[in-house]
Amino acid sequence: MIKDKKGRTWFKGNLHTHTTVSDGKYTPEQAYELYKSKGYDFIARTDHWKSSLGDSYEGLLILPGEEFDVGSNAGEGIYHIVGAGIAQEPKLVRGDGPQKIIDEIHAAGGVAILAHPAWSLNSPEQLMQLKGVDMSEIYNSVSGVPFNCRPYSGLIFDIMAAKGCLWKMNAADDVHFYTEHDACRSYVLVQAEECTREAIVNALKKGDFYATQGPELSVTYVDGRVKVECSPVEEIVYYTDTVFVHHRCQVGTDLTEDEYVPASKDTFVRVEVKDAQGRYAWGQYVKV
Ligand SMILES: [Zn+2]
Numbered sequence: 649m650i651k652d653k654k655g656r657t658w659f660k661g662n663l664h665t666h667t668t669v670s671d672g673k674y675t676p677e678q679a680y681e682l683y684k685s686k687g688y689d690f691i692a693r694t695d696h697w698k699s700s701l702g703d704s705y706e707g708l709l710i711l712p713g714e715e716f717d718v719g720s721n722a723g724e725g726i727y728h729i730v731g732a733g734i735a736q737e738p739k740l741v742r743g744d745g746p747q748k749i750i751d752e753i754h755a756a757g758g759v760a761i762l763a764h765p766a767w768s769l770n771s772p773e774q775l776m777q778l779k780g781v782d783m784s785e786i787y788n789s790v791s792g793v794p795f796n797c798r799p800y801s802g803l804i805f806d807i808m809a810a811k812g813c814l815w816k817m818n819a820a821d822d823v824h825f826y827t828e829h830d831a832c833r834s835y836v837l838v839q840a841e842e843c844t845r846e847a848i849v850n851a852l853k854k855g856d857f858y859a860t861q862g863p864e865l866s867v868t869y870v871d872g873r874v875k876v877e878c879s880p881v882e883e884i885v886y887y888t889d890t891v892f893v894h895h896r897c898q899v900g901t902d903l904t905e906d907e908y909v910p911a912s913k914d915t916f917v918r919v920e921v922k923d924a925q926g927r928y929a930w931g932q933y934v935k936v
């Protein structure tokens with residue numbers, strides 16, 4: 649739990665977790681103990697086609713969850729969709745399409761998260777057909793080396809944003825192997841009054857969260873300027889839909905604030921920062 653300068657409370661959570669209930673190496677109890685020991689406030693256990701409804705752990709909020717998938721051919725579409733914070737089992741069977749999965753996660757009271765689009769090779773066109781996706785993973789830890797490839801999905805989201813489709817973005821471990829590469833690396837900070845299922849789900853639905861691997865980040869849009877405040881970083885980068893502008897990167901040591909005046913043709917701005925340890929934080933899209 650973090651208190652920011654404005655006195656707001658942020659809770660730290662991993663929204664995508666596998667255990668021995670499906671294809672993960674740790675038991676649920678081992679996973680919960682690890683994340684609790686690393687200062688997490690909540691975790692969604694999201695084993696493949698098996699929910700974590702009913703789980704609890706002292707000192708750590710367990711958001712009931714489950715991961716559903718459909719498709720095995722990237723050209724035709726591979727969709728992995730995590731339901732987090734569900735209050736009951738979504739009414740789904742294998743073979744149900746992505747829109748049905750999203751709708752049933754919502755009907756079960758959960759948040760629908762389109763997982764690892766870069767790993768799935770999802771195209772912007774495929775994703776823009778989906779309605780009601782609450783967020784998608786800009787970074788998925790297990791999709792990086794040494795296990796995999798394509799952990800980062802920002803390019804896909806930026807192409808969608810350039811067409812006016814601004815998705816919320818989270819980051820998650822999708823932990824399977826419980827090594828330094830896929831456990832406790834990428835998470836969300838959620839601004840909420842209390843750490844309960846209802847409060848966290850409401851905040852996630854409202855978009856009161858951002859994705860990070862360590863840096864703290866605040867992005868506001870005031871008087872025509874995008875203002876950034878952050879813990880010390882070495883890079884602050886502004887991603888927009890103007891392909892060439894001079895002033896989109898700030899590089900240095902111990903940078904803690906900056907601002908960006910949108911170019912005349914920018915319709916969106918999003919911010920990424922990187923600290924001295926190579927850890928990123930990713931702000932949500934700002935419409936300008
Ligand atoms: Zn998956």
Ligand SMILES: [Zn+2]
Nearest residue numbers: 664666715822
């Ligand atoms: Zn997964």
